[in-house]
Amino acid sequence: MKLQLALDLVNIPEGIALVKEVEQYIDIVEIGTPIVINEGLHAVKAMKEAFPNLQVLADLKIMDAGGYEIMKAAEAGADLITVLGATNDSTIKGAVAEAKKQNKQVLVDMINVPNLEQRAREVDSLGVDYICVHTGYDLQAEGQSPFEDLQTIKAAVKNAKTAVAGGIKLETLPEVIKAQPDLVIVGGGITGQADKAKVAAEMQRLVQQG
Numbered sequence: 755m756k757l758q759l760a761l762d763l764v765n766i767p768e769g770i771a772l773v774k775e776v777e778q779y780i781d782i783v784e785i786g787t788p789i790v791i792n793e794g795l796h797a798v799k800a801m802k803e804a805f806p807n808l809q810v811l812a813d814l815k816i817m818d819a820g821g822y823e824i825m826k827a828a829e830a831g832a833d834l835i836t837v838l839g840a841t842n843d844s845t846i847k848g849a850v851a852e853a854k855k856q857n858k859q860v861l862v863d864m865i866n867v868p869n870l871e872q873r874a875r876e877v878d879s880l881g882v883d884y885i886c887v888h889t890g891y892d893l894q895a896e897g898q899s900p901f902e903d904l905q906t907i908k909a910a911v912k913n914a915k916t917a918v919a920g921g922i923k924l925e926t927l928p929e930v931i932k933a934q935p936d937l938v939i940v941g942g943g944i945t946g947q948a949d950k951a952k953v954a955a956e957m958q959r960l961v962q963q964g
């Protein structure tokens with residue numbers, strides 16, 4: 755099981771400073787969608803240059819032009835790129851084909867997919883690397899969480915690895931780990947803490963313990 759730190763509400767220098775605090779406790783650093791919107795793919799390039807030993811995920815949430823957008827993220831140095839499960843199969847197939855060519859990985863974000871079980875099975879047959887359940891900020895604010903959805907995809911997905919994101923905190927991490935995802939994605943649960951290194955270290959301990 756791996757731990758991914760999601761950076762969302764920071765600029766490039768703030769993001770690099772933050773990762774320096776927790777670098778040894780994480781496997782993957784995510785350049786979140788808000789950063790890509792603010793700073794472009796330069797943020798991915800800057801993070802990869804600053805931390806060549808970490809994997810960098812570009813949270814592009816690709817909805818169309820799958821092959822082209824994967825190619826651009828790969829050029830910037832991304833190791834993993836997100837595509838939305840809500841899009842059509844052609845976009846996902848194009849993304850997967852380009853990612854394989856570039857030796858990169860595709861994480862499909864199932865945010866707001868209504869027929870989760872059925873769509874997870876379909877997406878799983880398209881050769882993607884990860885299928886991720888995700889409760890976004892707006893539904894987190896309404897009290898929702900991704901924990902039940904994680905059980906659903908764990909039962910449905912046979913080929914891809916599974917991932918979970920959305921409001922995970924140190925207190926809720928043991929519940930998440932019980933469902934045995936391959937990847938746990940944490941943003942505010944680390945970035946919003948006063949002692950980020952302490953929380954990240956404890957999260958790493960729990961995740962590695964499985």
Ligand SMILES: O=C([C@H](O)CO)[C@H](O)[C@H](O)COP(=O)(O)O
Nearest residue numbers: 760786787920921922940941942
């Ligand atoms: O993907 C995310 C969100 O949609 C903003 O782009 C976050 O990175 C993801 O939800 C993880 O962050 P937390 O919910 O703060 O753990």
